[in-house]
Amino acid sequence: MTKLHKIAAIPADGVGTEVVEATKQVLSALQERHPTFELEWHDFDWGTAYYEQHGRMMPEEGLDELRTMDAILFGAVGWPTVPDHITLWGLRLAVCQGLDQWANVRPVTFHPGVPSPIVDAHERELDWVVVRENSEGEYSGFGGRNFAGREGAGEVAVQSAVFTEAGCERIMRFAFDLARTRDRRKVSCVTKSNAQQYGMVLWDDVFARVAADYPDVETEKVLVDAMAAKFVLRPEDLSVVVASNLHADILSDLGSAMAGSLGLASSANLNPERRSPSMFEPVHGSAPDIAGQGVANPVGTFLSAALMLDHLGHPDEAGRLREAVDKALAADVRTRDIGGGATTRDVVEAVTAAL
Known part of the structure:
Protein backbone atom coordinates (compact mmCIF):
# COMPACT_ATOMS: atom_id res chain seq x y z
CA MET A 1 0.00 0.00 0.00
CA PHE A 110 32.93 7.62 5.74
CA HIS A 111 31.84 6.82 2.19
CA PRO A 112 33.65 4.60 -0.32
CA GLY A 113 35.77 6.43 -2.85
CA VAL A 114 35.89 9.63 -0.80
CA PRO A 115 39.37 10.59 0.47
CA SER A 116 39.67 11.44 4.15
CA PRO A 117 42.41 13.40 5.91
CA ILE A 118 42.37 10.65 8.56
CA VAL A 119 44.99 7.97 7.96
CA ASP A 120 43.46 4.57 7.11
CA ALA A 121 39.96 5.91 7.79
CA HIS A 122 38.20 3.36 5.59
CA GLU A 123 40.07 0.42 7.12
CA ARG A 124 39.12 1.51 10.66
CA GLU A 125 35.33 1.26 10.15
CA LEU A 126 34.68 4.71 11.60
CA ASP A 127 31.04 5.61 12.12
CA TRP A 128 29.46 7.78 14.78
CA VAL A 129 26.56 10.17 15.37
CA VAL A 130 26.56 13.61 16.95
CA VAL A 131 23.35 14.39 18.85
CA ARG A 132 22.95 18.13 19.28
CA GLU A 133 20.63 19.88 21.71
CA ASN A 134 18.79 22.08 19.22
CA SER A 135 16.53 24.38 21.20
CA GLU A 136 18.45 26.16 23.95
CA GLY A 137 22.01 26.32 25.28
CA GLU A 138 24.28 28.86 23.61
CA TYR A 139 21.82 29.54 20.76
CA SER A 140 18.83 30.43 22.92
CA GLY A 141 18.70 33.99 21.64
CA PHE A 142 18.67 35.56 25.10
CA GLY A 143 20.52 38.85 25.36
CA GLY A 144 20.83 42.19 23.65
CA ARG A 145 22.97 45.19 22.79
CA ASN A 146 22.86 48.47 24.67
CA PHE A 147 24.70 51.74 25.42
CA ALA A 148 25.18 52.46 21.71
CA GLY A 149 24.97 56.17 22.54
CA ARG A 150 28.07 56.17 24.68
CA GLU A 151 31.10 58.03 23.48
CA GLY A 152 33.79 55.88 21.94
CA ALA A 153 33.67 52.09 22.07
CA GLY A 154 31.03 52.04 24.78
CA GLU A 155 28.45 49.63 23.42
CA VAL A 156 27.80 46.43 25.39
CA ALA A 157 26.48 43.09 24.10
CA VAL A 158 25.18 40.33 26.37
CA GLN A 159 24.59 36.81 25.01
CA SER A 160 23.25 34.35 27.58
CA ALA A 161 23.38 30.57 27.32
CA VAL A 162 20.27 28.97 28.78
CA PHE A 163 20.29 25.40 30.10
CA THR A 164 17.11 23.89 31.50
CA GLU A 165 16.89 20.60 33.33
CA ALA A 166 14.04 19.49 31.06
CA GLY A 167 15.97 20.43 27.91
CA CYS A 168 19.11 18.61 29.05
CA GLU A 169 17.22 15.50 30.10
CA ARG A 170 15.23 15.03 26.92
CA ILE A 171 18.24 15.30 24.60
CA MET A 172 20.26 12.94 26.78
CA ARG A 173 17.51 10.32 26.89
CA PHE A 174 17.26 10.66 23.11
CA ALA A 175 21.01 9.98 22.84
CA PHE A 176 20.83 6.95 25.12
CA ASP A 177 17.86 5.51 23.24
CA LEU A 178 19.77 5.98 19.97
CA ALA A 179 22.84 4.27 21.43
CA ARG A 180 20.73 1.21 22.23
CA THR A 181 20.06 0.79 18.49
CA ARG A 182 23.76 0.74 17.52
CA ASP A 183 26.36 -2.02 17.52
CA ARG A 184 28.32 -0.24 20.23
CA ARG A 185 26.15 1.03 23.03
CA LYS A 186 28.08 4.05 24.18
CA VAL A 187 27.26 7.71 24.83
CA SER A 188 30.00 10.32 25.10
CA CYS A 189 28.91 13.46 26.92
CA VAL A 190 30.65 16.68 25.87
CA THR A 191 30.99 19.32 28.57
CA LYS A 192 32.96 22.38 29.68
CA SER A 193 31.94 22.35 33.32
CA ASN A 194 35.43 23.19 34.52
CA ALA A 195 35.00 26.73 33.16
CA GLN A 196 31.19 27.11 32.87
CA GLN A 197 30.25 26.40 36.45
CA TYR A 198 26.48 26.82 36.21
CA GLY A 199 24.96 25.73 32.90
CA MET A 200 27.41 22.95 32.14
CA VAL A 201 27.47 21.66 35.70
CA LEU A 202 23.70 21.27 35.42
CA TRP A 203 24.33 19.49 32.11
CA ASP A 204 26.75 17.10 33.86
CA ASP A 205 24.40 16.47 36.76
CA VAL A 206 21.50 15.60 34.46
CA PHE A 207 23.72 13.30 32.40
CA ALA A 208 24.80 11.36 35.49
CA ARG A 209 21.18 10.98 36.61
CA VAL A 210 19.95 9.87 33.18
CA ALA A 211 22.87 7.46 32.70
CA ALA A 212 21.77 5.58 35.82
CA ASP A 213 18.60 4.56 33.94
CA TYR A 214 20.67 2.98 31.14
CA PRO A 215 23.04 0.51 32.86
CA ASP A 216 23.50 -1.35 29.56
CA VAL A 217 25.05 1.71 27.86
CA GLU A 218 28.70 2.64 28.30
CA THR A 219 29.34 6.31 29.12
CA GLU A 220 32.12 8.84 29.30
CA LYS A 221 32.33 12.58 30.04
CA VAL A 222 34.84 14.57 27.98
CA LEU A 223 35.68 18.28 27.96
CA VAL A 224 34.92 19.83 24.60
CA ASP A 225 38.53 20.68 23.79
CA ALA A 226 39.61 17.14 24.61
CA MET A 227 36.73 15.82 22.50
CA ALA A 228 37.93 17.83 19.51
CA ALA A 229 41.28 16.08 19.88
CA LYS A 230 39.57 12.72 20.33
CA PHE A 231 37.64 13.20 17.07
CA VAL A 232 40.99 13.32 15.28
CA LEU A 233 43.14 10.96 17.37
CA ARG A 234 40.71 8.27 18.58
CA PRO A 235 37.53 8.42 16.48
CA GLU A 236 37.13 4.62 16.64
CA ASP A 237 36.17 5.08 20.31
CA LEU A 238 33.03 7.07 19.40
CA SER A 239 29.46 5.89 18.85
CA VAL A 240 26.94 8.51 20.04
CA VAL A 241 28.21 11.94 21.07
CA VAL A 242 25.75 14.21 22.88
CA ALA A 243 26.56 17.89 23.23
CA SER A 244 25.09 21.33 23.67
CA ASN A 245 23.94 23.49 20.77
CA LEU A 246 27.26 25.25 20.18
CA HIS A 247 29.61 22.38 21.02
CA ALA A 248 27.77 19.89 18.79
CA ASP A 249 27.56 22.45 15.98
CA ILE A 250 31.35 22.75 15.88
CA LEU A 251 32.18 19.09 16.52
CA SER A 252 29.77 17.78 13.89
CA ASP A 253 31.37 20.01 11.26
CA LEU A 254 34.77 18.70 12.33
CA GLY A 255 33.51 15.16 11.92
CA SER A 256 32.12 15.88 8.47
CA ALA A 257 35.41 17.42 7.36
CA MET A 258 37.19 14.31 8.60
CA ALA A 259 34.81 12.21 6.48
CA GLY A 260 35.82 14.17 3.39
Whole structure:
Protein backbone atom coordinates (compact mmCIF):
# COMPACT_ATOMS: atom_id res chain seq x y z
CA MET A 1 0.00 0.00 0.00
CA THR A 2 1.36 3.40 -0.99
CA LYS A 3 1.56 5.95 1.82
CA LEU A 4 1.20 9.64 0.95
CA HIS A 5 3.31 12.28 2.70
CA LYS A 6 3.03 16.05 2.38
CA ILE A 7 6.52 17.52 2.21
CA ALA A 8 7.41 21.21 2.47
CA ALA A 9 10.34 22.12 0.22
CA ILE A 10 12.22 25.25 1.33
CA PRO A 11 15.25 25.62 -0.97
CA ALA A 12 15.97 29.15 0.37
CA ASP A 13 19.29 30.56 -0.85
CA GLY A 14 22.32 29.85 -3.02
CA VAL A 15 23.01 26.21 -3.78
CA GLY A 16 20.04 25.28 -1.62
CA THR A 17 17.83 25.67 -4.68
CA GLU A 18 20.04 23.32 -6.70
CA VAL A 19 20.43 20.54 -4.14
CA VAL A 20 16.76 20.50 -3.18
CA GLU A 21 15.72 20.20 -6.82
CA ALA A 22 18.28 17.43 -7.34
CA THR A 23 16.93 15.58 -4.32
CA LYS A 24 13.34 15.85 -5.49
CA GLN A 25 14.40 14.23 -8.76
CA VAL A 26 16.17 11.35 -7.03
CA LEU A 27 13.27 10.77 -4.63
CA SER A 28 10.89 10.73 -7.60
CA ALA A 29 13.00 8.00 -9.19
CA LEU A 30 13.09 6.08 -5.92
CA GLN A 31 9.33 6.13 -5.47
CA GLU A 32 8.81 5.01 -9.07
CA ARG A 33 10.99 1.97 -8.47
CA HIS A 34 9.64 1.24 -4.99
CA PRO A 35 6.06 2.58 -4.87
CA THR A 36 5.54 2.13 -1.14
CA PHE A 37 5.40 5.88 -0.64
CA GLU A 38 4.37 9.02 -2.49
CA LEU A 39 5.65 12.50 -1.76
CA GLU A 40 3.33 15.46 -2.34
CA TRP A 41 5.61 18.49 -2.62
CA HIS A 42 4.62 21.93 -1.38
CA ASP A 43 7.14 24.57 -2.46
CA PHE A 44 7.86 27.66 -0.34
CA ASP A 45 9.83 30.58 -1.79
CA TRP A 46 11.10 31.82 1.58
CA GLY A 47 14.64 33.10 1.96
CA THR A 48 16.72 36.16 1.14
CA ALA A 49 14.80 37.04 -2.03
CA TYR A 50 11.58 36.92 0.00
CA TYR A 51 13.22 39.13 2.63
CA GLU A 52 14.28 41.73 0.08
CA GLN A 53 10.69 41.95 -1.11
CA HIS A 54 8.80 41.67 2.19
CA GLY A 55 11.28 42.67 4.91
CA ARG A 56 11.14 39.25 6.56
CA MET A 57 12.50 35.80 5.71
CA MET A 58 9.13 34.04 5.92
CA PRO A 59 5.52 35.17 6.33
CA GLU A 60 3.98 35.62 9.77
CA GLU A 61 1.74 32.61 9.23
CA GLY A 62 4.64 30.50 7.96
CA LEU A 63 4.85 28.17 10.96
CA ASP A 64 1.11 27.49 10.77
CA GLU A 65 1.55 26.47 7.14
CA LEU A 66 4.41 24.15 8.03
CA ARG A 67 2.42 22.48 10.79
CA THR A 68 0.12 21.01 8.13
CA MET A 69 3.07 19.14 6.58
CA ASP A 70 4.49 15.71 7.42
CA ALA A 71 8.12 16.81 7.01
CA ILE A 72 10.31 19.63 5.69
CA LEU A 73 13.21 19.42 3.25
CA PHE A 74 15.41 22.49 3.66
CA GLY A 75 18.21 23.72 1.39
CA ALA A 76 20.47 26.41 2.82
CA VAL A 77 20.10 29.96 4.07
CA GLY A 78 22.29 33.03 3.69
CA TRP A 79 23.35 35.50 1.04
CA PRO A 80 25.95 38.31 1.03
CA THR A 81 23.33 41.06 0.67
CA VAL A 82 21.77 40.38 4.10
CA PRO A 83 23.60 39.86 7.44
CA ASP A 84 23.80 36.19 8.41
CA HIS A 85 22.15 36.63 11.79
CA ILE A 86 19.07 38.03 10.09
CA THR A 87 18.77 35.21 7.57
CA LEU A 88 19.49 32.46 10.10
CA TRP A 89 17.22 33.71 12.88
CA GLY A 90 14.59 34.79 10.38
CA LEU A 91 14.16 31.37 8.82
CA ARG A 92 16.06 28.26 9.89
CA LEU A 93 16.21 28.97 13.62
CA ALA A 94 12.70 30.38 13.53
CA VAL A 95 11.49 27.04 12.18
CA CYS A 96 13.57 24.92 14.57
CA GLN A 97 12.50 26.83 17.67
CA GLY A 98 8.96 27.53 16.51
CA LEU A 99 8.28 23.85 15.84
CA ASP A 100 10.33 22.68 18.86
CA GLN A 101 12.69 20.58 16.77
CA TRP A 102 14.86 19.98 19.81
CA ALA A 103 16.94 17.01 18.66
CA ASN A 104 19.49 17.57 15.91
CA VAL A 105 21.07 14.38 14.55
CA ARG A 106 24.24 14.55 12.46
CA PRO A 107 25.77 11.22 11.37
CA VAL A 108 29.49 11.10 10.58
CA THR A 109 29.86 8.57 7.76
CA PHE A 110 32.93 7.62 5.74
CA HIS A 111 31.84 6.82 2.19
CA PRO A 112 33.65 4.60 -0.32
CA GLY A 113 35.77 6.43 -2.85
CA VAL A 114 35.89 9.63 -0.80
CA PRO A 115 39.37 10.59 0.47
CA SER A 116 39.67 11.44 4.15
CA PRO A 117 42.41 13.40 5.91
CA ILE A 118 42.37 10.65 8.56
CA VAL A 119 44.99 7.97 7.96
CA ASP A 120 43.46 4.57 7.11
CA ALA A 121 39.96 5.91 7.79
CA HIS A 122 38.20 3.36 5.59
CA GLU A 123 40.07 0.42 7.12
CA ARG A 124 39.12 1.51 10.66
CA GLU A 125 35.33 1.26 10.15
CA LEU A 126 34.68 4.71 11.60
CA ASP A 127 31.04 5.61 12.12
CA TRP A 128 29.46 7.78 14.78
CA VAL A 129 26.56 10.17 15.37
CA VAL A 130 26.56 13.61 16.95
CA VAL A 131 23.35 14.39 18.85
CA ARG A 132 22.95 18.13 19.28
CA GLU A 133 20.63 19.88 21.71
CA ASN A 134 18.79 22.08 19.22
CA SER A 135 16.53 24.38 21.20
CA GLU A 136 18.45 26.16 23.95
CA GLY A 137 22.01 26.32 25.28
CA GLU A 138 24.28 28.86 23.61
CA TYR A 139 21.82 29.54 20.76
CA SER A 140 18.83 30.43 22.92
CA GLY A 141 18.70 33.99 21.64
CA PHE A 142 18.67 35.56 25.10
CA GLY A 143 20.52 38.85 25.36
CA GLY A 144 20.83 42.19 23.65
CA ARG A 145 22.97 45.19 22.79
CA ASN A 146 22.86 48.47 24.67
CA PHE A 147 24.70 51.74 25.42
CA ALA A 148 25.18 52.46 21.71
CA GLY A 149 24.97 56.17 22.54
CA ARG A 150 28.07 56.17 24.68
CA GLU A 151 31.10 58.03 23.48
CA GLY A 152 33.79 55.88 21.94
CA ALA A 153 33.67 52.09 22.07
CA GLY A 154 31.03 52.04 24.78
CA GLU A 155 28.45 49.63 23.42
CA VAL A 156 27.80 46.43 25.39
CA ALA A 157 26.48 43.09 24.10
CA VAL A 158 25.18 40.33 26.37
CA GLN A 159 24.59 36.81 25.01
CA SER A 160 23.25 34.35 27.58
CA ALA A 161 23.38 30.57 27.32
CA VAL A 162 20.27 28.97 28.78
CA PHE A 163 20.29 25.40 30.10
CA THR A 164 17.11 23.89 31.50
CA GLU A 165 16.89 20.60 33.33
CA ALA A 166 14.04 19.49 31.06
CA GLY A 167 15.97 20.43 27.91
CA CYS A 168 19.11 18.61 29.05
CA GLU A 169 17.22 15.50 30.10
CA ARG A 170 15.23 15.03 26.92
CA ILE A 171 18.24 15.30 24.60
CA MET A 172 20.26 12.94 26.78
CA ARG A 173 17.51 10.32 26.89
CA PHE A 174 17.26 10.66 23.11
CA ALA A 175 21.01 9.98 22.84
CA PHE A 176 20.83 6.95 25.12
CA ASP A 177 17.86 5.51 23.24
CA LEU A 178 19.77 5.98 19.97
CA ALA A 179 22.84 4.27 21.43
CA ARG A 180 20.73 1.21 22.23
CA THR A 181 20.06 0.79 18.49
CA ARG A 182 23.76 0.74 17.52
CA ASP A 183 26.36 -2.02 17.52
CA ARG A 184 28.32 -0.24 20.23
CA ARG A 185 26.15 1.03 23.03
CA LYS A 186 28.08 4.05 24.18
CA VAL A 187 27.26 7.71 24.83
CA SER A 188 30.00 10.32 25.10
CA CYS A 189 28.91 13.46 26.92
CA VAL A 190 30.65 16.68 25.87
CA THR A 191 30.99 19.32 28.57
CA LYS A 192 32.96 22.38 29.68
CA SER A 193 31.94 22.35 33.32
CA ASN A 194 35.43 23.19 34.52
CA ALA A 195 35.00 26.73 33.16
CA GLN A 196 31.19 27.11 32.87
CA GLN A 197 30.25 26.40 36.45
CA TYR A 198 26.48 26.82 36.21
CA GLY A 199 24.96 25.73 32.90
CA MET A 200 27.41 22.95 32.14
CA VAL A 201 27.47 21.66 35.70
CA LEU A 202 23.70 21.27 35.42
CA TRP A 203 24.33 19.49 32.11
CA ASP A 204 26.75 17.10 33.86
CA ASP A 205 24.40 16.47 36.76
CA VAL A 206 21.50 15.60 34.46
CA PHE A 207 23.72 13.30 32.40
CA ALA A 208 24.80 11.36 35.49
CA ARG A 209 21.18 10.98 36.61
CA VAL A 210 19.95 9.87 33.18
CA ALA A 211 22.87 7.46 32.70
CA ALA A 212 21.77 5.58 35.82
CA ASP A 213 18.60 4.56 33.94
CA TYR A 214 20.67 2.98 31.14
CA PRO A 215 23.04 0.51 32.86
CA ASP A 216 23.50 -1.35 29.56
CA VAL A 217 25.05 1.71 27.86
CA GLU A 218 28.70 2.64 28.30
CA THR A 219 29.34 6.31 29.12
CA GLU A 220 32.12 8.84 29.30
CA LYS A 221 32.33 12.58 30.04
CA VAL A 222 34.84 14.57 27.98
CA LEU A 223 35.68 18.28 27.96
CA VAL A 224 34.92 19.83 24.60
CA ASP A 225 38.53 20.68 23.79
CA ALA A 226 39.61 17.14 24.61
CA MET A 227 36.73 15.82 22.50
CA ALA A 228 37.93 17.83 19.51
CA ALA A 229 41.28 16.08 19.88
CA LYS A 230 39.57 12.72 20.33
CA PHE A 231 37.64 13.20 17.07
CA VAL A 232 40.99 13.32 15.28
CA LEU A 233 43.14 10.96 17.37
CA ARG A 234 40.71 8.27 18.58
CA PRO A 235 37.53 8.42 16.48
CA GLU A 236 37.13 4.62 16.64
CA ASP A 237 36.17 5.08 20.31
CA LEU A 238 33.03 7.07 19.40
CA SER A 239 29.46 5.89 18.85
CA VAL A 240 26.94 8.51 20.04
CA VAL A 241 28.21 11.94 21.07
CA VAL A 242 25.75 14.21 22.88
CA ALA A 243 26.56 17.89 23.23
CA SER A 244 25.09 21.33 23.67
CA ASN A 245 23.94 23.49 20.77
CA LEU A 246 27.26 25.25 20.18
CA HIS A 247 29.61 22.38 21.02
CA ALA A 248 27.77 19.89 18.79
CA ASP A 249 27.56 22.45 15.98
CA ILE A 250 31.35 22.75 15.88
CA LEU A 251 32.18 19.09 16.52
CA SER A 252 29.77 17.78 13.89
CA ASP A 253 31.37 20.01 11.26
CA LEU A 254 34.77 18.70 12.33
CA GLY A 255 33.51 15.16 11.92
CA SER A 256 32.12 15.88 8.47
CA ALA A 257 35.41 17.42 7.36
CA MET A 258 37.19 14.31 8.60
CA ALA A 259 34.81 12.21 6.48
CA GLY A 260 35.82 14.17 3.39
CA SER A 261 33.59 17.22 2.98
CA LEU A 262 30.74 19.20 4.49
CA GLY A 263 29.04 18.57 1.16
CA LEU A 264 28.43 14.98 2.29
CA ALA A 265 26.97 15.84 5.69
CA SER A 266 23.31 15.22 6.44
CA SER A 267 21.21 16.29 9.40
CA ALA A 268 17.77 15.96 10.93
CA ASN A 269 16.05 18.53 13.12
CA LEU A 270 13.55 16.36 14.96
CA ASN A 271 10.51 16.87 17.10
CA PRO A 272 10.64 13.33 18.50
CA GLU A 273 7.14 13.54 19.98
CA ARG A 274 5.86 14.33 16.44
CA ARG A 275 3.76 17.24 17.71
CA SER A 276 5.08 19.16 14.69
CA PRO A 277 6.93 18.22 11.49
CA SER A 278 10.65 17.61 11.54
CA MET A 279 13.09 19.28 9.14
CA PHE A 280 15.90 17.63 7.16
CA GLU A 281 18.79 19.57 5.65
CA PRO A 282 22.40 19.38 4.49
CA VAL A 283 24.85 21.32 6.63
CA HIS A 284 27.08 22.81 3.93
CA GLY A 285 25.49 26.26 3.75
CA SER A 286 24.44 28.35 0.77
CA ALA A 287 27.92 28.58 -0.86
CA PRO A 288 27.43 31.86 -2.79
CA ASP A 289 30.81 31.37 -4.51
CA ILE A 290 29.54 28.40 -6.54
CA ALA A 291 25.78 29.06 -6.59
CA GLY A 292 24.23 28.75 -10.04
CA GLN A 293 27.21 26.96 -11.57
CA GLY A 294 25.71 23.46 -11.39
CA VAL A 295 28.63 22.05 -9.40
CA ALA A 296 27.14 21.87 -5.90
CA ASN A 297 27.41 18.55 -4.10
CA PRO A 298 23.86 17.18 -3.58
CA VAL A 299 24.93 14.13 -1.54
CA GLY A 300 24.35 15.79 1.84
CA THR A 301 20.78 16.55 0.80
CA PHE A 302 20.26 13.03 -0.57
CA LEU A 303 21.36 11.59 2.75
CA SER A 304 19.19 14.08 4.64
CA ALA A 305 16.29 12.81 2.54
CA ALA A 306 17.22 9.29 3.63
CA LEU A 307 16.90 10.44 7.25
CA MET A 308 13.51 11.88 6.31
CA LEU A 309 12.39 8.54 4.86
CA ASP A 310 13.50 6.81 8.05
CA HIS A 311 11.44 9.28 10.06
CA LEU A 312 8.39 8.77 7.83
CA GLY A 313 8.52 5.02 8.32
CA HIS A 314 10.34 3.86 5.17
CA PRO A 315 13.68 2.46 6.39
CA ASP A 316 14.06 0.04 3.47
CA GLU A 317 13.75 2.84 0.93
CA ALA A 318 16.13 4.99 2.98
CA GLY A 319 18.63 2.16 2.89
CA ARG A 320 18.29 1.84 -0.88
CA LEU A 321 19.00 5.54 -1.29
CA ARG A 322 22.11 5.33 0.90
CA GLU A 323 23.34 2.30 -1.06
CA ALA A 324 22.82 4.14 -4.35
CA VAL A 325 24.82 7.12 -3.08
CA ASP A 326 27.68 4.84 -2.03
CA LYS A 327 27.65 3.07 -5.41
CA ALA A 328 27.92 6.39 -7.22
CA LEU A 329 30.75 7.58 -4.98
CA ALA A 330 32.58 4.26 -5.27
CA ALA A 331 32.40 4.68 -9.06
CA ASP A 332 34.25 8.01 -8.68
CA VAL A 333 31.24 10.18 -9.51
CA ARG A 334 32.37 12.96 -7.22
CA THR A 335 32.00 16.73 -7.23
CA ARG A 336 35.08 18.90 -6.93
CA ASP A 337 34.82 19.39 -3.15
CA ILE A 338 35.69 15.68 -2.78
CA GLY A 339 38.36 15.52 -5.44
CA GLY A 340 36.28 14.93 -8.56
CA GLY A 341 34.96 16.84 -11.53
CA ALA A 342 31.32 15.75 -11.60
CA THR A 343 28.48 18.23 -11.85
CA THR A 344 25.33 18.17 -9.77
CA ARG A 345 23.53 16.67 -12.76
CA ASP A 346 26.18 13.93 -13.07
CA VAL A 347 25.61 12.90 -9.45
CA VAL A 348 21.83 12.88 -9.89
CA GLU A 349 22.12 10.62 -12.93
CA ALA A 350 24.61 8.28 -11.25
CA VAL A 351 22.52 7.87 -8.10
CA THR A 352 19.34 7.43 -10.13
CA ALA A 353 21.01 4.72 -12.20
CA ALA A 354 22.30 3.01 -9.05
CA LEU A 355 18.79 2.84 -7.67
